[in-house]
Amino acid sequence: MFLRRFAPLFCLAALALAIWCGFxxxxxxxxxxTPLQLHGDPLEIYTRVQAAAEDLSQPLRGYSVLPRLAAPLEADWSRYPVSDRVVFTLLGGLARVAGVFAAVNIAIALTHVLNALGFYLVARFLRWRHEWAMALGLLFAFSSYNFRWGVTVSFSLSFVVPLLLLFCAWVARSAPAIRPRGWLWFGIALGAWFGGANPYLGFFAAQLAAGAVVLQLLRRRDFARWRVGLIFVLVTGLSFLLHNAAYFLSPAGAAQRLTLVRNYxxxxxxxxxxxxxxxPPMEHPLAWFNELGRAYYAQSALRTEFFINYLGIFGILGLVLLVVAGIKGMVARRSARLPDAFLGLCWTLLFSAVGGINSLLAFAGLDVFRASNRNSVFILVWVLLFLGAWIQRRWRPRSLAWRWALPALIVGVGVFDSLPKLRVHRMLQHNATELAHNAxxxxxxxxxxxxxxxxxxLPATVFPEAGTVVRMTDYEHFLPYLLSDSLRFSYGALRGTAASRSIRALSRLPTPRLKQELEAAGFSALWINVRGVPDQAGPLLTELRALGLEEFPQKENPDVRIFLLQPQQPPRPLDLTNPAFYERWDVITALTRPEIVVLDGWYDLEQDGNRSWRWARDVATTSLRMxxxxxxxxxxxxxxLEPGQLVVTCRGREVYRHIVSGATRDLRTIELRLPAGRHPLDWRFTGRVTYPPAPDGRELGFAIEDLSVVPVDQPPPRS
Structure with a gap:
């Protein structure tokens, strides 16, 4: 009895695993x-798993203490929103046994299995026949969305989406609730999961549940049903707040609360x-579909996350059937004939499309959930559920062979259509060789x-989302961390923090002083990825060799140069409040000259010929070192950009006040008598902060150009 009942689940899991292993x-x-992907975003995922393997409590604590990153300090990622903490904790435990890359590969395989099982269970609850529940479950598991997001683990854990849509359908159903207690606990469990899972999925899941509550109130007003839906929304919100408490409770004056760059x-x-x-994707196995994808990619102006949301030919067929059914229901003017899936489809497009409701929310300031394209997974589930139900009503052969023949054909064609044409064997060989050399x-x-x-x-890039630096891909500095046992690396400090600022300031020092400061801080080696430095780091390498530094001999990675240092014992701790570890306003000046450094509130330096300037919003701070x-x-x-008053204060004392606008470009001077030391200068603008013309998405208030400081009591030193 047990085997007969659960045999379809085991068969489906085995089929999903076999398809994934075969591809x-x-x-x-x-x-x-060996990982299939070794560069870019996957390296961050591997790093999270490695950090969890070194300390299983790290994911649960938000990766707040990472002693092997951001040397000579410790990386603190607690202000970097972390989802799926329990999942990464389990992955860390698995990595202790199997290794990081094997653990992630196992997770990807299990994710595909779970996605197939999640869809299958919902289909069986809806009284689908086994063959169609399994077939559509496999189409969902190996959809373009789930396969391409697989390495992230978090995005591809979509097995709960079919369960959510089943739950929402129960909440919205126009019938008296029978035994709602089970649905209540089911909703609480789902809400707890979505609140701690990927925030994009959780945000939209709460919307769908709220929409189901509204539909219930418009239809029957069954208290048991809409109460369960409302509890789900509340649990999801509470779970989300608990998982992101470090972000929401960070003090107002702290370094950038959200470390990711987000705007409208x-x-x-x-x-x-x-x-x-x-x-279809440009890696499609069929040449004609392949050319369609290439043409789309070449002509599109928004080149991001291509082909992840492709529904596949059977998903598109389900979409057409669903739209036709929805139009028929509207024409008939009978709400009972309007599929709930059609209402969900309309809301998803209205909310998620370019210029839709999510865009309006982002324009109003709620830009955290910018990637509404990821809501396509909800559309995928709706259209596959609708397609499966539509086919079952029309395909009822008596022969067992014919019953399974059409579902098997659909699985074969659908999986072939969704999976990209890749030279997997060659990719694995290349990555295995690269890993062996770097290890x-x-x-x-x-x-x-x-x-x-x-x-x-070097180069000292920001984390996260630095993008490609010269020719070095993002997160590439994590590779030696992943392949060593105990070495500590300077990369990994969260952007906007004092640690990140000080490490990047160190990297900008003149070469002789860089060597001096690194050795004083206790560094034993200087690692240079020449692909991330202009001119293949030629001038820098020449200067380091001129200083007599010994180069570590290696042939494993031709893009890396390593110079050995003589670390001071005991090392001198970095003073994170020292303006010397902040970015200088313009260029590095002589240490004996008064200098200006950037403390807070300024955008990056911009230059045009001999002119240089920085923009700020309404409040910004510099420091003057005497x-x-x-x-x-x-x-x-x-x-x-807009007229307003600019006020400059030094240690609370006003030293300058003037009206500025787009036409005020005259040279201004402020004479100050100051003792030796560091003096903060606060710049405050009272005008309206606004946006410049596209494509610049920054909020700009005022700009300071050609800022310099000149001694008055004695002639300035020679350059």
Whole structure:
């Protein structure tokens, strides 16, 4: 009885696993230990798993203490929203046994199995026949969305989406509730999961449940049903707040609360487009479909997350059937004939499309949930459920062979249509070779430097989402961390934090002083990825060799140069409040000259010929360092997009006030008499902060151009 009841589940799981292993060539232990993707965003996922393996409590604590990153300090990612904490904790435990890459590969395989089972269980609850529940479950599991997001683990854990839509259908149903207690606990469990899962899915899941409550109130007003839906929304919101408490409770004056760059432009770029659902990928196995995808990619202006949302030919067929049924229901003017899935489809497009409701929310300031294109997974489930129900009503052959023949054919064609044409075997061989070489380099370096030695990495890029730097892909600095046992690396400090600022400031020092500061801080080696530095880091390498630094001999990675340092014992701790570790206003000046550094509120430096300027919103701060006391003149040009008053204060004392606008470009001076030391200068603008013309998405208030400081008591030193 047990085997007969659960045999379809085991068969479906085995089929899903076999399809995934067959496509990704996972037939050997070596293949399981090798990632299919080794560059870009997957490296961050591997790093999270590695950090969890080193300390299983890290995901649950929001990765608040990462001692091997952001050296000589410790990385703190608690202000970086983390989803699926329990999942990454389990992955960390698995990585302790199998290794990071094998653990992630196992997770990807299990995710596909879970997605197939989740859809199957919902279909069986709806009284589908086994063959169609299994067939459509496999189409869902190996959809373009689930396969392409697989390595992220978080985005591809979509097995709960069919369960959610079943739950919402129960809440909205126009019938008296029977035994609602089970649905109540089911809703609480779902809400707890969605609140801690990927925030995009959780945000939209709460909307759908709220919509189901509204439908129930419009239809029957069954208290048991709408109460369960409302409890789900509340539990989802509470779970989300608990999982992101470190972000929401961070003090107002702390470093950037949200470390990701978000604005309205992102809501347009990552919005859902109807074409994304319909146009096949340029890696499609069929040449004609392949050309369609290439043409779409070449002509599109918004080049982000291509082909992830492709529904597949059977998903598109389900979409057409659902739209036709919805139109018929509207023409008949009978709400009972209007499918709930059609209402959900309309809301998803209205909310998620370019210029839709999500874009309006982003324009109003709620730009955290910018990537509404990821809501396509809800459309995918609706259209597959509708397609399966439509086929079952029309396909009732008596022969057992014919019963299974059409579902099997649909699975074969659908999976072939969804999975990209990749040279998987060659990719695995290339990645295995690259991993072996980098692991050998990391091991040799660790043997030479000793356990726990610190390595400073250049270029010093921000984390997360730095993008490609020259030719170095994002997160590439994580690779030696993943392949070493105890070495500490400078990369990984959260952007906007004092640690990130100080590490990047160190990297901008002149080469002789860089060597001096790194050795004083206790660094044992300087790691340079020449693909991330202009001119292949030629001038920098020449200067380091001129200083007599020993180069670590290695042939494993031709893009990396490593120079050995003599770490000071004991090392000198970094003073994160020292303006010397903040970015200088313009160029690095002589240490004996008064200098200006950026403290807070300024955008990056912009230059045009001999002109240089920085924009700010309404409040920004610089610091003036005086080696000796005396009188100085602060010289600058100030202007703004909208008229307003600019006030400058030094230690609370007002030293300048003037009306600025787009036409005020005259040179201004402020004479100050200051003692030796560091003096903060606060710049406050009272005008309206606004947006410049597209494509610049920043909020701008005022700009300061050609800012300089000149001593008055004695002639300025020669350049």
């Amino acid at each position: 990704t060539h996972r037939w050997t232990l070596e293949a399981w230990r 432009a992102g809501a347009e770029i990552y919005a859902l487009k109807l074409t994304d659902l319909l146009i 050998a380099l990391a091991h040799a370096l660790e043997q030479r430097l000793g356990r726990g030695a610190m390595v400073f990495q 080696p000796t006391g005396g009188r100085v003149e602060l010289r600058f040009r100030a202007y703004s």
